Amino acid sequence: NAGVTQTPKFQVLKTGQSMTLQCAQDMNHEYMSWYRQDPGMGLRLIHYSVGAGITDQGEVPNGYNVSRSTTEDFPLRLLSAAPSQTSVYFCASSYRVGGGPGEQYFGPGTRLTVT
Amino acid sequence: SQQGEEDPQALSIQEGENATMNCSYKTSINNLQWYRQNSGRGLVHLILIRSNEREKHSGRLRVTLDTSKKSSSLLITASRAADTASYFCAPGGNYGQNFVFGPGTRLSVLP
Numbered sequence: 001n002a003g004v005t006q007t008p009k010f011q012v013l014k015t016g017q018s019m020t021l022q023c024a025q026d027m028n029h030e031y032m033s034w035y036r037q038d039p040g041m042g043l044r045l046i047h048y049s050v051g052a053g054i055t056d057q058g059e060v061p062n063g064y065n066v067s068r069s070t071t072e073d074f075p076l077r078l079l080s081a082a083p084s085q086t087s088v089y090f091c092a093s094s095y096r097v098g099g100g101p102g103e104q105y106f107g108p109g110t111r112l113t114v115t
Numbered sequence: 116s117q118q119g120e121e122d123p124q125a126l127s128i129q130e131g132e133n134a135t136m137n138c139s140y141k142t143s144i145n146n147l148q149w150y151r152q153n154s155g156r157g158l159v160h161l162i163l164i165r166s167n168e169r170e171k172h173s174g175r176l177r178v179t180l181d182t183s184k185k186s187s188s189l190l191i192t193a194s195r196a197a198d199t200a201s202y203f204c205a206p207g208g209n210y211g212q213n214f215v216f217g218p219g220t221r222l223s224v225l226p
Contacts, residue, residue: 033214042203043158043216059215090157098165100145100207101214106157 001026006091006107013081013114021076021110023091031094031101032074033058034066036087037109043090049074081114088112118215119147119187119204127223134194136220138187138204146207147180149189151200152219158203161189194224 007022025032030051035043035058045058049068063085065077074093078085088111092104122137138147146165150158164171164180164187171178177190191198201221205214 035216042201042218045215088155092158097163097207098145102146102207103148103160103163104150104158104205104214105160109155109157 003027004091004093004105004107006089006110008110009108010111011113013078013112015081015083015114017081019078019081021078021089021091021112023074023076023107024072025074025093025105026072027093027095027105028071029093029105030071030096031104032068033092033094033104034064034074034076035090035092036060036085037090038087046076046089078112083114086112086114118217119206120217121202121204121220123220124218125221125223127225128194130194130196130224130226132194134191134198134222134224136189136202136222138189138206138217140185140187140204140206142185142206144182144206147178147187148205148207148214149176149178149187150203150205150216152203153200158216161202163207191222194222196224196226198222199224 004025033048034046047066049055091107094101094104119138148163149161152158175192180187201219203216203219
């Protein structure tokens with residue numbers, strides 16, 4: 001199993017550009033999530049999904065879109081990049097345990113800089 | 116979604132000492148998990164304790180859960196320099212909810 005993969009590893013964007021961060025998992029997990037982590041801070045939940053076709057907003061959803069057309073993939077789209085979106089982005093997936101999310105498996109992260 | 120709050124925010128100890136960090140949360144949970152993050156890397160899952168469990172062990176880790184006080188603690192015994200990392204708790208809710216991580220506890224183990 002490859003686990004959770006994220007591409008690209010690094011990205012530099014100009015203000016106003018759009019792009020999609022890719023995330024894929026091969027563990028047949030129901031839950032998938034996107035987090036961002038600013039320097040010296042904890043993770044903040046952007047969007048998450050509890051299954052194909054179902055997505056919901058987290059703490060900081062503005063400026064981001066997601067879709068979950070398959071169990072495996074959960075891309076994160078930045079609509080119009082802003083310097084405030086400079087951060088490290090982590091994707092995670094988990095199975096369900098007792099009705100809620102179980103152990104989360106994290107990808108290696110994407111370091112995004114917006115100039 | 117609900118957030119765990121870790122305490123203390125930072126902890127510095129000598130190698131060989133025990134490290135204890137605490138987590139508080141606000142609403143009912145299905146389980147509670149602890150994660151470690153080494154600098155710049157993704158989080159790594161350490162241990163999951165279900166809401167009907169009071170204590171769980173994994174190697175040098177001991178986790179307790181008190182659902183009446185809505186709190187948990189993580190004890191790392193005989194700490195090593197390699198334990199230097201940030202530690203996060205994640206209170207797991209019900210279906211449809213997901214983790215909101217707190218600021219974490221930054222642990223420094225000095226050789």
